[in-house]
Amino acid sequence: MSTVVGVVVFPGTNCEMDAVEAVDRLGGEGRLLWHGDEDLGGVDAVIVPGGFAHGDYLRPGAIARFSPVMAGVAAFAAGGGPVLGICNGFQILTEAGLLPGALQKNSGLKFLCQPTTVRVETSNSVLTSRATVGVELSIPINHFEGNYTCDGETLARLIDGDRIVLRYTDNPNGSIDDIAGVCNEARNVVGLMPHPERACSELLGSADGAVLLGSLLDSGPVVVGLQDRR
Amino acid sequence: MKFTVLVDVRLRGGIADPAGATIERALPALGYDGVSGVGVGKTVRFTIEAVDLASARSQVDDLCSSFLTNPVIEDAVVTVTEDDGAG
Numbered sequence: 001m002s003t004v005v006g007v008v009v010f011p012g013t014n015c016e017m018d019a020v021e022a023v024d025r026l027g028g029e030g031r032l033l034w035h036g037d038e039d040l041g042g043v044d045a046v047i048v049p050g051g052f053a054h055g056d057y058l059r060p061g062a063i064a065r066f067s068p069v070m071a072g073v074a075a076f077a078a079g080g081g082p083v084l085g086i087c088n089g090f091q092i093l094t095e096a097g098l099l100p101g102a103l104q105k106n107s108g109l110k111f112l113c114q115p116t117t118v119r120v121e122t123s124n125s126v127l128t129s130r131a132t133v134g135v136e137l138s139i140p141i142n143h144f145e146g147n148y149t150c151d152g153e154t155l156a157r158l159i160d161g162d163r164i165v166l167r168y169t170d171n172p173n174g175s176i177d178d179i180a181g182v183c184n185e186a187r188n189v190v191g192l193m194p195h196p197e198r199a200c201s202e203l204l205g206s207a208d209g210a211v212l213l214g215s216l217l218d219s220g221p222v223v224v225g226l227q228d229r230r
Numbered sequence: 231m232k233f234t235v236l237v238d239v240r241l242r243g244g245i246a247d248p249a250g251a252t253i254e255r256a257l258p259a260l261g262y263d264g265v266s267g268v269g270v271g272k273t274v275r276f277t278i279e280a281v282d283l284a285s286a287r288s289q290v291d292d293l294c295s296s297f298l299t300n301p302v303i304e305d306a307v308v309t310v311t312e313d314d315g316a317g
Contacts (some may be wrong), residue, residue, distance in 0.1 A: 003302035059300055066297075095300065104241075109248035147246055149303060173244060 003220035005034040008073070009052035010064050011087075013199065015086065015114025017229035019049045022197040024212060028217045035067040039089065044124075044220030045082040046073055048089030050142070050195060060088055060103065060145050061095035068088060070096055082126035082219040083189045087143055090181075090191030099184055099191045100158070101150030103143075111144040116194055118180045120179040123185040125165050126219035127190040130211050137208035139194035146193040148175040148182070158182055166191055186218070232313040233286040235307050237274040237298055245303045274298055277313065286310050 005106075007016045011034050018028030033040060035053075040046065042229045053064035056090040064070065070092070076100055077083045093099045106112055115138050142161035150158070155177060158164050166181035173193070181192030196209030241247050249273035257265045280286035287310050294306045 058298070059304075062297065062300070094302075100302050105248050107246050109252060138249050149245065151302070214281045 001121045002078055003028040003044045003217040005030050005043070005047055005058060005216070005220065006040050007031065007047045007049055007051075008033045008035060008069055010051070012053050012055050013048035013049055013051035013088070015088075017193065018195070019086070019197045021049050022045070022200040022209065022213050022222040023137055025186050025200055026214050026217055028220070032189045033069060035064070035069045036193070038068040038070045038072040045216055046084070047087040047197075047216070048073070048083070048092050049197070050087030050089060053088055053092060055089070059091075059095070064088075064092045065096040074098060077184070077189050079132070079226035080186065080188050082216055082229060084216055085191035085192055086197065087146070088194055090193055090226060091145065092190045096197065098189050099182060100154045101148055103145045103193070104141070104147045104149050105145050106147050106172075108172075112146070112172055113140070113142045114172065115140050116172055116180070117169045118192075119169055121164050121167055122183075124162060125187045125215075127150070127183070127189050127192070127215055128165055128179065129218055130215040135211075136229045137166075137199075137211070138206040139196055139209055139212075140206075141172060141194050141217075142198075143173070143193055147173045150176065152188065153184075161185065163187075166192055166194070169186050177228075231280060231282065231286075233283065234313055235274075235276050235278055235286070235289070235290050236309040237294060238271060238309075239274065239299050239304050239306050240271040242267060242303055245287050253310060262266050271304075279312075283310060283312060289315050 007019045009016045023030035167178040171178045183190045196212040199206040199209035201205045250268040254268040299306045
């Protein structure tokens with residue numbers, strides 16, 4: 001049975017089909033979830049994809065966090081369900097309080113759309129269970145507000161808890177401690193600015209994202225077996 | 231009672247402000263050499279119904295911390311004034 005991954009669509013989301021395509025190619029089943037529905041329909045994992053949810057008005061993710069689907073995502077995450085936020089999805093998860101910190105504007109004043117190299121810092125997360133610590137992956141970024149920041153106490157907690165999932169090898173945006181992705185304390189919610197769904201085929205220049213999304217697919221059925229499905 | 235609210239959202243110290251930095255860098259070319267500390271934020275204006283000024287103020291503070299600002303990167307300076315009924 002393949003892992004069903006719900007891909008949340010807000011008005012202004014624009015990476016949902018890339019995510020569905022990547023999940024399908026990896027042997028899962030991508031299924032779109034409309035932001036107005038709180039019910040996740042029994043999916044095994046959730047991706048909050050990239051784009052400009054609700055136009056990014058006020059701040060990226062500020063309005064999206066109040067969409068009905070986010071109550072469902074929060075409950076799913078609280079029950080141990082794997083949740084991945086990519087780019088705008090990462091911003092939404094921080095605004096929703098499912099991940100710590102915030103994404104500020106890139107320090108170099110520019111919108112960045114380029115390949116980056118990220119290093120896997122832990123294999124203990126729903127995004128990196130298939131990956132080896134220390135391995136470097138080529139994954140593209142595409143953002144203006146990807147400069148991860150948090151207070152010193154939060155950063156210490158992330159480091160001590162082995163919750164920095166990915167770091168840039170050549171920090172493109174000024175993120176504190178080169179952070180490209182973090183996870184929550186339970187390790188089932190991960191957010192990252194790079195786009196693994198755009199790096200799942202050599203035709204696109206890199207297939208390195210497959211190990212990350214493949215990990216998410218692995219995490220789905222296992223976690224679902226241990227908790228109540230919504 | 232009706233109150234007019236002005237919320238001035240500012241980036242906290244140390245948070246990247248590319249718009250402010252870009253404006254500041256452009257100013258010398260226009261002959262303004264003495265300008266520094268340029269910051270770009272946003273203003274949110276609205277009216278609110280409340281029984282008194284303190285209640286209006288308290289609601290706006292809640293609204294700011296839960297929605298209008300992200301406390302990790304932003305602060306807000308709030309001005310609440312009672313409508314004079316003329317407008």
